[in-house]
Amino acid sequence: MNSLLETQRRFTNYVLRDLGQVSAVEGIKGNGLDAKQRLAIYRNNSQLGLTEALRDGYPVVNKLVDTDFFNHLARNFIQRYPPKAGCLLSFGANFADFIADFQPAAGLPYLPDTARLEWFWHEAFHEADAAALDIARLALIDPISYGNLGFSLHPSARFLVSGFPVLKIWQTNQEGYEGYGRINLDEGGCQLLIYRPELEVIIAPLNEAEHLFLNLLDMKLTLTQAVEQVITKDSIFDVQQSLQRWITNGLFIDFFINN
Amino acid sequence: MAHVQQVFTASTAIPVSAGIGLRSQHYRDVLESHPNVGWFEVHSENYFGKGGAPLHFLEKIREDYPISLHGVGMSLGSADALDVQHLDNLKGLITRIEPGLVSEHLSWNSFGGDYLNDLAPLPYTEEALLHLVDRIAQVQDYLGRQVLVENPSSYLEYEHSTYKEQDFLNELSRRTGCGILLDVNNVYVSCHNHSWDALEYLQGIAADRVGEIHLAGHTVNRVSGKDILIDTHNQPVCPEVWALYQTALQLIDTKPTLIEWDTDVPALSILADEAKQADSYLGASYELAA
Known part of the structure; x- marks a missing residue:
């Protein structure tokens, strides 16, 4: 089935959650490349864009853990809590709670509250x-x-x-x-x-x-x-x-x- | 606190000249140096907050320049229901800023309420066309105005597409009354990535439906020995895109033209130089027509 709904379901599952690559490439033209490679461009763009959006909102957390660890943290967060709106102002609201439960970050107990401070700063910045x-x-x-x-x-x-x-x-x-x-x-x-x-x-x-x-x-x-x-x-x-x-x-x- | 409606001295209409994508790094510089550009365009979603610096500076700059609102998150092509909150925010922003143009993309970016934060490609089928016609009509009704719909950069196409992208856009415009935002860099990028003919694409676009042109830089990625162009907006417009732009001006006529550069944003003066170059082609095109 190549309905719009099915196409978008498969595309989204793959791009946001790395699920169902085989069905996601169905109907995609290779045109000199493997269709998987074409689809992967979208996955990368989406992951990169969302990771940068998180980094923009949490610059101190990023500095405290270094870029690679932040990317790892972001990747896990995005899979679990993708944005729920086309406007990203509310994306990342529960990052602090996520960090608190993220085992690899357990050695940095001050990280969740640092993230909370950054989120409150972000909220205050955009408030009425x-x-x-x-x-x-x-x-x-x-x-x-x-x-x-x-x-x-x-x-x-x-x-x-x-x-x-x-x-x-x-x-x-x-x-x-x-x-x-x-x-x-x-x-x-x-x-x-x-x-x-x-x-x-x-x-x-x-x-x-x-x-x-x-x-x-x-x-x-x-x-x-x-x-x-x-x-x-x-x-x-x-x-x-x-x-x-x-x-x-x-x-x-x-x-x-x-x- | 209720917002007091401002009276802007700058006109609302976007002039047929070059404009610049406005980024937060340049707010103060724009207000202090008052660059000689015709207009500014912003990403609507960046101003969906309730208050604070972004809206403050946008209103200040709006006093001196016409503004165009360009959306990246409406998800016109999604099978999901339209997000009414998003439409409401956009409508509020339109009331506040009085933009000359409002635009969105021929793409989709959400499924099941999850958003990709990217402009995903549509299959150009009858089903998609009917869906988009319905969605654009809903959006224009809600906003009470025309929107422009932009051709996207794309990295894949669907086997079951039955329309060429330019025909799909023309048909949408014909059926809904929406305008076309012709992104010449996107034409270049997509034509390269799908082995389409860029000249044929431009010749196929309904010239009288085009309300705005976009220009931007892109990046060349090497994938399995093949160059794939990625629409990154992180560098100057390349010579091939400038050439294609001049062809577009001949085929379509002069239109308000935007320089988009939103990643690794350079000094304002560099953007103003790019705008000046676009203005020189717009001027030359005028003279040719005269």
């Missing part, structure tokens, strides 16, 4: 734009309501908690980085906020209390509700300073008062 909250609007609020204030975070905001110093790993593997290249994995983990107030993606390290505070605000808790929980972690947490920092840095785009 939103203007920062206008401070003048806050000035109009009756101080009596401050405790009932809550905030909407920028749509690009993502939080990452890692047991590894992934921000340092990310920074030392950026193009043009000239600092000290060795990282002590024993120095411990980090809590990160990734967001894009304007055109540039920002990765901000947070201490535990501030990470909790911003997460609670993101869950639409009011200042009073959030602070109640945060002071159990850090009894001298400075709410005002934290709010000022994140209002100035464009993390909040709106507020509400929950009376």
